[in-house]
Amino acid sequence: MDCLLAFKTEKLRHLEEGCRQNGLAMTVQRRVVLDALAERTDHPSADQLYDAVRGRLRGISRTTVYRVLETLVGIGVVQKISNPESKARYDANTVRHHHVHCIRCQRIEDMHNSALHLAQLPTETEAGFTLIDYSINFSGICPDCRS
Amino acid sequence: MDCLLAFKTEKLRHLEEGCRQNGLAMTVQRRVVLDALAERTDHPSADQLYDAVRGRLRGISRTTVYRVLETLVGIGVVQKISNPESKARYDANTVRHHHVHCIRCQRIEDMHNSALHLAQLPTETEAGFTLIDYSINFSGICPDCRS
DNA sequence: GTTAATGCAAAGCATTTGCACACGT
């Protein structure tokens, strides 16, 4: 898949830039975790990512995966998404998009329907919040669970 | 507050109905937890609710608060809302509405802007999910944290 | 050479579970 490679390359560049700008080191662990996340679209949890990464980088610790993910979120290379279970899920795609989650199996998928984008993000709310971003969470039942 | 009282009364009725329909018992604990939740708009976590309820019903256990909340969610009297921290937050308002969360203090507020309602909820997604509901999560900075 | 990042082990919360007792119907 050419576009996957391109995506990974872009992400890696994004990481390099983010590290440089924030005085962070470009470690193998950061590279590998981002790489593992970039190649999947199932919004894995930190633990799922740890399992994926263990095979590639012997000796990487779970703690490091957690720390790396928070760092990546911090520099905006990765997005932490809200979900109705308690454990956090992550997404390498930081372009604004939305999610559907299956209420049966908790699977999360992307929604790319551009009709769903809010025309104008109000800059301020009634309560006086300055708005930065938004995301829409749809809930439903996935094809597998329906049958 | 007259409208708070009315809201609580409605919620209580909702609970009674839900219990009757599902063969569940109307226990003091269920009543008290719902009552405590109905009177606040800050989307408390299970633990915050436990603290609130402890004063009113001596001896209620944390476990019970957790269990009662899941029951209330199950019968649709209460809504569990997603948030970027790991702990779940609850909301007695089950009318469709959206939330803003402050990225600094993690406070969550409601958004009632009707312009934000999606005109039509697509019934099915590209991935084949049957859609049930949606909610928009805005992120921003609250007035307190801005100053 | 410095400073920051990692690995390990242990701690920390939030939440869940098993089981005996109490309560609602």
Next chain:
DNA sequence: ACGTGTGCAAATGCTTTGCATTAAC
């Protein structure tokens, strides 16, 4: 009386922290 709900205590699961070691700039 029956069956469900509750309280307690312990277990679980995810995530974080302290500290010595290692690696990046």
